[in-house]
Amino acid sequence: TPNKEEGLDFDTSENKLYSQHVEELNQESATGGILQNVEAVRWLTGLVIAIIVGCLAIIVDVSVEALSGHKFEVMNQKLVHDTHGRAFVYYAGYNILFVSIATAFVAFLDLKAKGSGIPEIKSFLNGRKIHRVISVRTLVxxxxxxxxxxxGSLVLGKEGPMMHAGAVVGAIVSQGRDEFHSLGLGILSFRSDKQKRSFVSIGCACGVAAAFSAPLGGVLFVIEEAASFWSVRLTWLTFFATMACASFxxxxxxxxxxxxxxxxMSQSAVVSFGSFEGASRDPCYPLQPPxxxxxxxxxxIIxxxxxxxGAAFNSANLVLSRIRAKYIVDPRVRLVESLAVAFFTSLIFFGxxxxxxxxAKSDVHYAVWSDSGDPIIPTANGTCAQIAMRGNMCTDPDDVNDLETLMLSSLDSAVRRLFHSEALYEVPALLLFGLSVWFLACLTYGTSIPSGLFVPAITIGAALGRVFGQVMWAIDDGTLRDxxxxxxxxxxxxxxxxAMLGxxxxxxxxxxxxxMETTNNSTFAIPLMVTIMSSKVVGDLFTEGLYDMHIELQGIKFVHDEPPPNAHKIRVREVMVKEPIVFNLFERVGDIxxxxxxxxxxxFPVVSNITVRSRQVSRQHSETQDGSDAAKTSGDTNAQQQQQQDQRPRRAPHLGHTRRLVSHRSLGSRSDLEAATSFSGSLGFANISPPIGTEPGSTATGSSESNVGAQSSTSEQTSRQGQGSRRGNLKNRKRRGSNRNNLDADEVNEVRGKGIFEGTILxxxxxILLFEKVFISEAVPLQDRFKRKGATxxxxxxxxxxxRSPSILDIMRKLSQDDLQRVVDLRPYLNSSALTVHHSVYISRVHQLFRHLGLRHLTVVNTSNHVVGIVTRAQLHSIE
Amino acid sequence: TPNKEEGLDFDTSENKLYSQHVEELNQESATGGILQNVEAVRWLTGLVIAIIVGCLAIIVDVSVEALSGHKFEVMNQKLVHDTHGRAFVYYAGYNILFVSIATAFVAFLDLKAKGSGIPEIKSFLNGRKIHRVISVRTLVxxxxxxxxxxxGSLVLGKEGPMMHAGAVVGAIVSQGRDEFHSLGLGILSFRSDKQKRSFVSIGCACGVAAAFSAPLGGVLFVIEEAASFWSVRLTWLTFFATMACASFxxxxxxxxxxxxxxxxMSQSAVVSFGSFEGASRDPCYPLQPPxxxxxxxxxxIIxxxxxxxGAAFNSANLVLSRIRAKYIVDPRVRLVESLAVAFFTSLIFFGxxxxxxxxAKSDVHYAVWSDSGDPIIPTANGTCAQIAMRGNMCTDPDDVNDLETLMLSSLDSAVRRLFHSEALYEVPALLLFGLSVWFLACLTYGTSIPSGLFVPAITIGAALGRVFGQVMWAIDDGTLRDxxxxxxxxxxxxxxxxAMLGxxxxxxxxxxxxxMETTNNSTFAIPLMVTIMSSKVVGDLFTEGLYDMHIELQGIKFVHDEPPPNAHKIRVREVMVKEPIVFNLFERVGDIxxxxxxxxxxxFPVVSNITVRSRQVSRQHSETQDGSDAAKTSGDTNAQQQQQQDQRPRRAPHLGHTRRLVSHRSLGSRSDLEAATSFSGSLGFANISPPIGTEPGSTATGSSESNVGAQSSTSEQTSRQGQGSRRGNLKNRKRRGSNRNNLDADEVNEVRGKGIFEGTILxxxxxILLFEKVFISEAVPLQDRFKRKGATxxxxxxxxxxxRSPSILDIMRKLSQDDLQRVVDLRPYLNSSALTVHHSVYISRVHQLFRHLGLRHLTVVNTSNHVVGIVTRAQLHSIE
Ligand SMILES: Nc1ncnc2c1ncn2[C@@H]1O[C@H](COP(=O)(O)OP(=O)(O)OP(=O)(O)O)[C@@H](O)[C@H]1O
Ligand SMILES: Nc1ncnc2c1ncn2[C@@H]1O[C@H](COP(=O)(O)OP(=O)(O)OP(=O)(O)O)[C@@H](O)[C@H]1O
Ligand SMILES: [Mg+2]
Ligand SMILES: [Mg+2]
Incomplete structure (x- = not known):
């Protein structure tokens, strides 16, 4: 089941409509109250996101503590007062019960809630929206x-899901709605993908900040890992939000x-690993030696x-994920799978x-970091229940069981013990624990449950890292300690x-x-950095990071930071889609x-194509049409034309070569009316007879609109004839030489395929234009059409x-027969600032534009600015 | 004295030469040893930069400690054993001596060493190179x-200069040379502004890391404040370098x-403020309460x-800087100024x-943060000389002088006292100290000495912030403490x-x-963030940050993150330079x-302009020239042409409108030879008679090359005639209607001003092309010229x-009379991936391209892709 994914529009469409809107906003900000001030609303929205994410984090934390506390209490009681077997039944029973509830939410309610969500959010911030990832249902x-x-004691962490939840909250709060429901929050409504992107980043950072009480870490996580687009302005807002969230x-x-x-303020957090600052902060945790x-x-080396x-983990998980994608698709199979994992986990941990x-407790040795007059004494550990060794499995109450201590409690508390306990665990216990968590985490990440990876990764590393420390302690004759x-x-x-997390x-x-933030560690910046650089360098020799791996696995068209390796050799014309479907500045509703x-x-690129159509009208008209910037040129006229030109007044002579091309973009600079009148009659849909296939209700069953079209094909209005002609029409727009309507086939094709680039439209x-019926009547004379340039x-x-945008079905329900004959003036709505590249440009440039400007479509033109192709991420992705 | 500044080329010119180079590099990386591997060399370079910056930091630290230690020792001895007057003479004398040496280095050796250097480095990383800022002399x-x-006890810090020094080291090491000298480091030679940018960032980060022992802070400083361009890949390398540097x-x-x-590893650093982690880290510094x-x-509120x-500081400094820029320009005046500042500082501090x-020592109260059983006792402070109060000024040896303690030692040590001392200073002393440092810092920043601002800012804030704490301590009846x-x-x-630094x-x-890194503080992330957000919000109401202010003051054409406020309204045609100077694909050496x-x-934009010149040759030729992608179009031909066209074979019909335009970029896709032969004779410099002004040695006295030209005008070869015609030539290239050579004046202009955009060249x-004599002989037949497309x-x-690039004088010395008549084929060297925008595009788009892609020039074209203008930062800047 490949993901239904779609591009996001991070490149602002700077058209008339947008200019008007910016003007309005500026005025409102200047004159209105605080809630009309865009900047104030941004910060307010950040605060609201922070508080909501904070509340969710608290709910998660408190619930987990209640549920899991109850489970372990029951189990421990059975262990002490009853048989091991019965304790296992309760333990495994609870686990399976909890996991089945979790899986039910995911497999039956919303599959997108599976996994950590970080790959999906990372993709979103890169410009790919995966269907349903941002919705209230996913959040719940x-x-x-x-x-x-x-x-349910599965080997996973809360932090990944917290980030995903934060991102969803960011999106929903900023829009006042999710993908599907309006939540009626009128004030907080930012209405563009670009703005949403910012708030998703903020929400994601808040998720990290809440999970680890790491406001800085949250900002840096988003900057380093999650976000593809960033600005200093966003840093400040994110920083404010994470701070608010963590404090809350x-x-x-x-x-x-x-x-x-x-x-x-003691850095209480949802995931807490205990402080390294010694007894003055927390009596249970010793001070870490420098x-x-x-x-x-x-x-x-570590x-x-x-x-x-880590690389081995990623490879193994990749194999597992491939198998899963193949065999585990049915919700019931998913349920069975995660119950099996739950049972297996319980079996391994308990068994x-x-x-x-x-x-015996008295056999336990303690590692105290300095022999002379250090303030930390091992007794501290003994009195702290949260870090002491336990032995409920043992018959003798004075005995302890190393593995029970680590395995039969939450992962966080195992990490706390491994980080801070001065008691020397038995090395086999550490190895067993580390390896089984490695194995179980690998198995668990990818089942149909929400699961984070930070905590399991840290747990594995903490266990195996501790082996190092303890072995050194054991073999040391004093030289090492010196x-x-x-x-x-x-x-x-x-x-x-x-090391493991890295x-x-x-x-x-x-x-x-x-x-550092979550453990209040202030002195280990350099050791941690050294470790992580080493683990990254070694890991990168074998595999990519797990998140990138899962992005690739899901086939998401991610644009990486670096261009594809051969980008300097391939030219864009080699990969572009040739002869793209284009629209004219004026299009009939039915055609659209x-x-x-x-x-x-x-x-779609939008083109002007007066060149061709002007041949329909009298020479007189075409000779007087150099309105505005358009001017005479000399090289591309023959002697005969030259004569005629010389009789005309010269205008703006520096803009050559556009004499016969009146374009939207060159209009407006001097006199719209002049241009319009010079054109009157030269262009016009009146000349085009209605194309076939625009009969009322010629609905879609086409390849693409399948989700809508499939249902609509059952509608009464569907006609085979309509379908056929629609397909024909599409062919017409794509290939030359077929006859679409009364006009000479060749000419129409040149209109479609070769027009001069004017902008793009989504x-x-x-x-929306169709749904909102932003039409002009065909009866409006052409000069008036050109005059009226503002958005209507x-x-x-x-x-x-x-x-969301209206579906074609909705539109067809709203449109009357007459409407189909009317005309849409695309000029105020097209993105006339859209960039183009020449077809000889290298892919590295195209990659750069997509990556840095967040493009979704890029039109390719030839030397004379005619549209010759289009590039999207699909093409970019094809060469990676 | 406005700065001589210049743009940097952050946008890679992707031409033939570059492609060949990338190919070579890839091969070398694959087959060669470690020193041929680009990635390995990058990391190695990072390491070398880190070590060198570390060494410089150590030298600075050790020297300052020696010099300043000696000075204070002498002064204190005089204070105790001699009169105050004589102590002052020694104190002020040393200060004036030291400062005069410092000023001599700056005012007489290199003025660019003045100030903190952060504005200059920030500008560099934004794409503006200020003359001499990156050079060995500046570094020294x-x-x-x-x-x-x-x-010399001036109120300034070492950290700003350390950053500048780091940046210079980064640039020099990566190039193996500075702006002026080759250092013969062959291996480490990255040869582009874009690569240099990365290493300058790294060096700058290392400077911060070394100064504060803050490897993370260094990376974040560069990301947040210094750099305008960043990538995740650079984060890793920078991170590695700062870590290496700080550890070293x-x-x-x-x-x-x-x-x-x-x-x-105890975070020893050049600037050290002491640890907040309590006695377990450092017995002198108490633990900070949560x-x-x-x-x-x-x-x-703080x-x-x-x-x-801060805003007041910035405003005052702005006023001072304006005055300085006006009156203090002569090196001797500069020396006098800084000696005056040195004397004044000595006077205030000592006086x-x-x-x-x-x-009396016994009158000093101590603030201990917890009444019950806390591990910190005030005696710790008493025994630590580095933090104890001093009273060398006092007659009674048991007395202490609060102000002497703060003022007559280094700023760092004052900060350490203010941060960590449990002794309650007298509030008037704190106020006096804080305000005089505020005042002196404001006076000092801008004199002709290297000076950082971090330490003074922190000192001011520490003194005034402590007033808050002490007043609260004094007025508290227990409620506050509860x-x-x-x-x-x-x-x-x-x-x-x-707060003050923010x-x-x-x-x-x-x-x-x-x-946090420099004080080993792990728990105050949120309080610090809250403070800094508040100080930023309040400060931004009044002024910008000091660095931005100085960037503006120096008139540097900085491209900010946000577009200018009215960018959504202004179109690029309103600001562009119209009718820019352009070059043809083939140009005569003399013309260039x-x-x-x-x-x-x-x-310069490079254009193709076959259209015009083809009129010189026979109709037959112009009719057969649609080689390669060029094809027939219909709309822009009249009936007569249409007939002729129909007799020709149709080729590549989808690329319309370029029939008469053979362009470099559309060549090569099918058959170069075909194109070339179809052109033989239709284009050619053979047709152009040598323009006036290309006589041997027509040298420049033009406005621009003044540094070179001024000298050259004395050369024997200079002829008035040559000059005059050169100017005429320039006019020709700019304005229509003047007669440049044998060709019809009108046509030449259309060639120059209206050609079809092919790329840009710097x-x-x-x-370089001229200096290296990359010429083709005029004798080479045209078809051969088109054939030979690779770089030579x-x-x-x-x-x-x-x-550097060769000067025109150098070139003229190398060129013979014959050379001037030869031709340069620009095609392999022009940036054919250069972007263009349509003239109707809004400035916001132009800003975005400059900001995100690091452009230096942007060509503006019309609807048919003819060059109509050029935009550089000068234009962007003009509307801010
Ligand atoms: N106007 C067009 N004419 C012809 N082909 C197009 C046009 N627009 C896009 N294509 C091509 O059709 C394919 C799918 O188009 P689509 O617009 O869905 O782009 P995409 O890469 O899937 O991104 P997204 O769906 O997110 O916008 C791509 O290969 C694209 O190059
Ligand atoms: N080819 C050109 N023809 C006409 N005017 C130009 C051309 N190139 C630049 N200009 C204009 O001349 C002025 C100075 O040009 P210059 O190339 O020095 O740009 P700049 O903005 O100073 O940046 P830099 O010097 O760093 O490249 C600018 O106003 C610019 O717009
Ligand atoms: Mg698609
Ligand atoms: Mg310049």
């Missing part, structure tokens, strides 16, 4: 799903959680191993723990976690900052409808449909 | 200057400074005040201190420092990160030379001059 499924899947979560959680004191220069090589394990031998000052297993755990995601700065029905293209804009519809009405 | 002056000016500085300083232990939610409003004071009353948990004056000092520079995230001499433009590229010079030779 995602949040409900993640609450239950985390409570912090304040509320400080009141909700019984351990904290209300209003004491590192020495000589430790850096060891961090590099980083490299993390890169290797391994219960098989693992217990040992050289390094101290050997703190927790430090190696932190480094390992970073190895899987290939992020750099944002990981460092998130880890036909074209839209018969193809699925989302953008399918969605055309649909207000911007607010034009964009009231955003982000 | 800057570093020597900053050592002596800091040692840390390791070396840990060995050099006697306080530290070798290899113990903050409560209820404190945030107070931080907002931020707002910081914004106000105020000695006038300030001493008090509400806030603790009242720590150091915290308010930190917040104040951030108020002056208007940076956000990077300030937060730099402050003439044009380059007679104008100062740096870029002045520097033309100069290797990329390495073409760019061996970079970043």
């Amino acid at each position: 499924s995602k949040l409900a799903g993640v609450i239950f899947s985390v409570s 979560v912090d304040v509320v959680l400080s009141g909700v959680k019984d351990t904290a004191e209300w209003g004491l 590192y020495r220069f000589m430790q850096l090589p060891i961090f590099v 980083g490299a191993l993390g890169g290797l394990l 391994l723990s219960s098989m693992y031998p217990c040992r 050289m390094f000052g101290a050997i703190d297993p927790g430090t190696y755990s932190l480094i390992g976690g970073a 190895g899987i995601t290939r992020m750099t700065i944002s990981i460092v900052v998130i880890l 409808l036909q074209v839209l029905q018969s193809c699925s293209h989302n953008g 399918r969605s804009e055309l649909l 519809i207000a911007w607010r009405d034009f964009f009231k449909h955003y982000p | 002056s800057k570093l020597a200057g900053v050592i002596f000016s800091v040692s 500085v840390d390791v070396v300083l840990s060995g050099v400074k006697d306080t530290a232990e070798w290899g113990l 903050y409560r939610f209820m404190q945030l409003p107070i931080f907002v 931020g707002a005040l910081g914004g106000l004071l 105020l201190s000695s006038m300030y009353p001493c008090r 509400m806030f948990g603790a009242i720590d004056p150091g915290t308010y000092s930190l917040i104040g420092g951030a 108020g002056i520079t208007r940076m956000t995230i990077s300030i937060v990160v730099i402050l 030379l003439q044009v380059l001499q007679s104008c100062s433009h740096n870029g 002045r520097s590229e033309l100069l 010079i290797a990329w390495r030779d073409f760019f061996k001059h970079y970043p």
